[in-house]
Amino acid sequence: MSLSDAVRESVGASLAGVDAELARRYPGDPGTRQPVHTVYVPGDVFEAGTVRSWGDQALAALDEHAPDAAAFARVLELPEQLAADVYERVRAKLRREPIEDLRIDFEDGYGPRPDDEEDAAAARAARLVARTVADGTAPPCIGIRMKCMEAAVRDRGIRTLDIFLTGLMEAGGLPEGLVLTLPKVTFPEQVSAMVRLCEEFEKARGLGQGRIGFEIQIETTQAILGPDGRATVARLIDAAEGRATGLHYGTFDYSASCGVSAAYQSMDHPVADHAKAVMQVAAAGTGVRLSDGSTNVLPVGPTSQVHDAWRLHYGLVRRSLARAYYQGWDMHPGHLPTRYAAVYAFYREGLESAAARLAAYVARAGGDVMDEPATAKALSGYVLRGLDCGAVDLDEVSGATGLGRAELDALAGRA
Known part of the structure; x- marks a missing residue:
C-alpha cells in the first residue's frame, strides 16, 4: 500500500456531494409492476363496466376473426410451438384482466366542452373510479389525463384535476394505482407548475409529501x-422533483409537430425513433419509465381488414419491446388480442435462454455466454416483466432457474 488513509478519506x-447527487437523481427501478399498456377512454364514455x-369486445373479435390458436397463429405468423399457449393465455388474460392501465381522457379524446359539463364529467369519473376500486373491478392502474398547462386551457385542466382528486378523497381516498397524465409539455416550468399543484393539494387534504405523482407526455x-x-x-424529469413516474410518447402530436404528413405518422417513423431514444437515455436509472405511443389503424371491418390491422399492431408492439419500450397505448378493444399476443410471445420465446443464463450466472457455471452483473440484472428484469403480465408462471421460472421471486427481485435490483 502506497496511499495513506488520509488520501483515501x-x-x-471530495466526492460526497457527487455520491448524494447520484443517489438522488438515479435511484434505479422503483421495483413495482409496470403495465404493458395504457388504454385511453374519453371522459364522457368511461363507465363502471368499461374494463x-x-x-x-376483444374476446368477441377473437371468436369472429381468429376462433382458434391455429387461425390466430396464421395471422401473426406465431411459431408453432408457441401458438396454443399464447392463444390460451391471451384469452385467459382478456377474461381475467383485460386492461392493466386505464386513463380517463379529458384532453384530446374529450375536447373542449362547457365548464359545467366538464365539471360534472370529472366528478362522475371520480365516483366511478372510487366505486370500481372498492368493488375490485378497477384495473391495477387508473387515473385521468387533464388538459395541458398552455394558457388557453390551463385553468380548465387545473379545475378538472382538482374536482377529480377532491372527489376521490371524499369517496375514501386516493387509490394506490392512481396515475395522472400531464400532456403537451414544452417547458420545464410547466412541470414545475404541476409539482406546485400536487404539493398544494397534499397540504390542503393532509396527504404525505410526494403522495401524488404524474406522467409527462412527450x-x-x-x-x-x-x-x-x-x-x-x-x-423535465428534474423539474418534477421526484414525482415523475413515466414518459409517454405521443405518436401523432409529435409527428405532426415535426411536419410529418398524416399518412406517415407512425411509431416506427425516424422522428419517433429519435425522440424515444432521447427519452430512453434521459430516463435511464431515474426510475421514470417509458411508454411508446399507439397506432390509429383500428382492427374493424371485414376479417381481412382486421387481420391486416392485427399484423400491423403486433409488429409495432414487438418492435417496441425489442427496443426496451415495455409499455404502449391501446386505443380500441380490438388491439388487446395483439397487444397480449406480442407481449406473451416476446417473453415466452426468450424464457428458456434467459433462465439458463440466470441459472449459470447464479451457479457461476459459465456456459457459452459469460454474463456480468448488469446482464444478470437485465435477464431477471425480463423474467419479472413476463411474470407480472402473465406471460410466464412462477413455477416454470423457478423450475428453470432454481430461483424464487425474492431472488429474482434481488438480482433485478428491485426493492
Whole structure:
C-alpha cells in the first residue's frame, strides 16, 4: 500500500456531494409492476363496466376473426410451438384482466366542452373510479389525463384535476394505482407548475409529501430539444422533483409537430425513433419509465381488414419491446388480442435462454455466454416483466432457474 488513509478519506470527502447527487437523481427501478399498456377512454364514455366491456369486445373479435390458436397463429405468423399457449393465455388474460392501465381522457379524446359539463364529467369519473376500486373491478392502474398547462386551457385542466382528486378523497381516498397524465409539455416550468399543484393539494387534504405523482407526455419538439439547442427531457424529469413516474410518447402530436404528413405518422417513423431514444437515455436509472405511443389503424371491418390491422399492431408492439419500450397505448378493444399476443410471445420465446443464463450466472457455471452483473440484472428484469403480465408462471421460472421471486427481485435490483 502506497496511499495513506488520509488520501483515501480526502477523496471520499471530495466526492460526497457527487455520491448524494447520484443517489438522488438515479435511484434505479422503483421495483413495482409496470403495465404493458395504457388504454385511453374519453371522459364522457368511461363507465363502471368499461374494463369488462373492453375484455368482452376483444374476446368477441377473437371468436369472429381468429376462433382458434391455429387461425390466430396464421395471422401473426406465431411459431408453432408457441401458438396454443399464447392463444390460451391471451384469452385467459382478456377474461381475467383485460386492461392493466386505464386513463380517463379529458384532453384530446374529450375536447373542449362547457365548464359545467366538464365539471360534472370529472366528478362522475371520480365516483366511478372510487366505486370500481372498492368493488375490485378497477384495473391495477387508473387515473385521468387533464388538459395541458398552455394558457388557453390551463385553468380548465387545473379545475378538472382538482374536482377529480377532491372527489376521490371524499369517496375514501386516493387509490394506490392512481396515475395522472400531464400532456403537451414544452417547458420545464410547466412541470414545475404541476409539482406546485400536487404539493398544494397534499397540504390542503393532509396527504404525505410526494403522495401524488404524474406522467409527462412527450408530444412536442420542444420537449426533446429546447430553443437553446439543448436536450430537454432530463430537465423535465428534474423539474418534477421526484414525482415523475413515466414518459409517454405521443405518436401523432409529435409527428405532426415535426411536419410529418398524416399518412406517415407512425411509431416506427425516424422522428419517433429519435425522440424515444432521447427519452430512453434521459430516463435511464431515474426510475421514470417509458411508454411508446399507439397506432390509429383500428382492427374493424371485414376479417381481412382486421387481420391486416392485427399484423400491423403486433409488429409495432414487438418492435417496441425489442427496443426496451415495455409499455404502449391501446386505443380500441380490438388491439388487446395483439397487444397480449406480442407481449406473451416476446417473453415466452426468450424464457428458456434467459433462465439458463440466470441459472449459470447464479451457479457461476459459465456456459457459452459469460454474463456480468448488469446482464444478470437485465435477464431477471425480463423474467419479472413476463411474470407480472402473465406471460410466464412462477413455477416454470423457478423450475428453470432454481430461483424464487425474492431472488429474482434481488438480482433485478428491485426493492
